[in-house]
Amino acid sequence: xxxVLSIVSLCVCLAVILTGCAAAGTTGTAPSGQxxxxxxxxxxxxxxxxxxxxxxxxxxxxxxxxxLAKAIADKLGMELTIEDMAFDSIxxxxxxxxADVGIAGMTVTEDRLQNVSFSTPYTESRQVVILKExxxxxxVEDLTGKTIGVQLGTxxxxxxxxxxxxxxxxxxxxxEAVQSLNQGKVDAxxxxxxxxxxxVEQNEGLKILDEDFAVxxxxxxxxxxxxxxxxxxxxxxEELKSxxxxxKIIDKYISAQ
Ligand code: GLN
Numbered sequence: 186x187x188x189v190l191s192i193v194s195l196c197v198c199l200a201v202i203l204t205g206c207a208a209a210g211t212t213g214t215a216p217s218g219q220x221x222x223x224x225x226x227x228x229x230x231x232x233x234x235x236x237x238x239x240x241x242x243x244x245x246x247x248x249x250x251x252x253l254a255k256a257i258a259d260k261l262g263m264e265l266t267i268e269d270m271a272f273d274s275i276x277x278x279x280x281x282x283x284a285d286v287g288i289a290g291m292t293v294t295e296d297r298l299q300n301v302s303f304s305t306p307y308t309e310s311r312q313v314v315i316l317k318e319x320x321x322x323x324x325v326e327d328l329t330g331k332t333i334g335v336q337l338g339t340x341x342x343x344x345x346x347x348x349x350x351x352x353x354x355x356x357x358x359x360x361e362a363v364q365s366l367n368q369g370k371v372d373a374x375x376x377x378x379x380x381x382x383x384x385v386e387q388n389e390g391l392k393i394l395d396e397d398f399a400v401x402x403x404x405x406x407x408x409x410x411x412x413x414x415x416x417x418x419x420x421x422x423e424e425l426k427s428x429x430x431x432x433k434i435i436d437k438y439i440s441a442q
Contacts, residue, residue, distance in 0.1 A: 333353055363388060
């Protein structure tokens, strides 16, 4: 690893020297010194099916996470690129360096910590149960033996696995699970609270069960060996928290309730 690093720094030094020579060699108007256009990219892996954290508005991915990522990239002087993918591909793409960060309403879990590092949390959430308004399910207990829709690879999926005798239907998108609930193919959907609220608003005849599961924390996933980026992100997050900017972004998408 050290060897790789020293080769990289050698190349960087050479590049700096060569650039210096080239600049010195040019007469007249030299480039402004800003390496315009070559700003370092911050590639964010997400699954843009998770309102209000990430979703499409036309062809653009918007939402709390998209704006948070933009604010962090701005602070780090980086240019944000968003890569939309299946939720269960995000960790792998961060691990393999295809993306620099995973920002996807992603809950910090012990399992995920085996594969990636997480920033300090930027918000809290909960898992909730979506039901049809006329459902006979009145508590989490009543989910025993039921057919439950979840989004593949999410913490909702993990919780549902512990429900006795339940049959799990796994979907790529939370919205697909909700459509199945509408069609009577599943009895309940377990998903994060804020997306649940959006889905219930968008679909008539649904409600959220009063009882919910444990509190979760969302954080930004970074490759384990990229401690430099992790530190920078944590510092940027700290600034965004203390300046009130993070809260402003959240408030823009989540109206007071
Ligand atoms: N918070 C959940 C998880 O991390 C769901 C995230 C999502 O579907 N985008 O598993």
